[in-house]
Amino acid sequence: MIEVDAITVSTSAADDLAYRALADICEITSSHNVRVVGGQMVNLLLTAFPVRQAVPRRTADAAIETALAISGDAHHLLTRAGYEAQDGNSYTKGERQIDLLVPSRTGRFGTEQLGGRGFDAAPGLNVALAADPITLQTSVTLTDGQVLKFSARVPTVEFAIVIKTGSYDSRRADRDLIDLHNLLWIVQSHPPAMIGGWKLDQAQRGARLDTQRALVGVAKSLSARSTRDGAQRISPELLVDIPQVAWVG
Template identity: 45%
Template sequence: MAFESLADVVRATEGLPEVRIVGGHMAGLLLAAFPVGDLVPRRTNDADAGISTEVAGTQVVHDRLIANDYEPEGGNRLVKGDRAIDLLVPSLDGHFHPLTVGGRAYDATPGLALALTGEPIVIDVTVAYLDEHEDRFDVPVPSVEAAVILKASATTSRSAAKDITDLFHLLSIRNDFGDTETGGWQLDQTPLIGSRRDAARTLHLIADRARKSPLFTEAEVPPAAFTALVREYVTAP
């Protein structure tokens, strides 16, 4: 269901500028494209798409999903049976909050503006379903650095082990594959500004508390390894 939702939202945003698939699919597909050791991409149960306010204002994505039998389910979420898609727009004040664009409500998300303006990593995805049919489509996701910033921002609005898992996977990709192949990396520069500075502050705070955090136990992420990655690749604020 999650991959069917992904395929639907990819096709609903086809040909539009400043669109990135984010959330759990973003983290899972990046780890599939850049495999690290024995780390296994975690599963998700919906699809999240980040779109610019300009794209949101046209309502074209919403209209295409409605034409594909999706129905609004409060705010920015659309559903079709067991499929679910969330549409997100950038937050320019560093905070999560509802934002009305073109008469429709969206979740404004910190770090998304950087992800939308940077070059995407386009992943050629083939999904093999259990009924033996296949589907193939190209998925634009943010760079690994932008993905880290988005996931770091997510931890400021919720306490979830899945975000620790995703951050560890993304930082491990940076460690194993470098910065060129993964879309560039500026989180280790000085000084950091804007969403990079905010993410660095959050990441170092998580690392400082890692050994005592029950989230790391739930996520099965080694605190020492996570802390080492943060201190190696992210400038301390």
């Protein structure tokens, strides 16, 4: 198992709340099979494995969403810790919010029943939960100077790319594209052994092959979009040929 330090600074009150929620959920689920996913996953991986080519995907006053992939019923864990279940997969405690995600059985976004409740289901989570995580010993200095310390388990960079490819393929959100760009630069900038391995460029079956094929389609669609969308087009530096990525250090 890979263990890495991730030391960062919160820059807004909104991020303070997001980091407090993240610290909560990491402690509450410390003995369960979970992974931090979504924007926090990419943010933490970039903190642990920095790259100069990273592209920001949010404004300073927008909180990073706190999302957790689960393989079991975490509802009672959260409610016992003082979180209240909201509509869908969201739980709140005061101003803190946590979203729970479960693996999709269809390879697309949808809803799955777990423990009698409906949860948002996302593609790619099953392989991330089955593989060993990267454990990030996280230290966050909040805006009031307080330092939060917690252990966060995230997917390997390869499986983070699998998750984000599924997300972009399903909903075509620019934030997922930017996350893919940033994750790919981590692969380019750090040795495979440090980031959990890399086999996506030699995929022959399963989720890796599905991801590789999807990324070829993403690259083609972005090339067409860049000539079609004018001011709305994605910056050319995001057009990374992901199936051919290999560490060049």
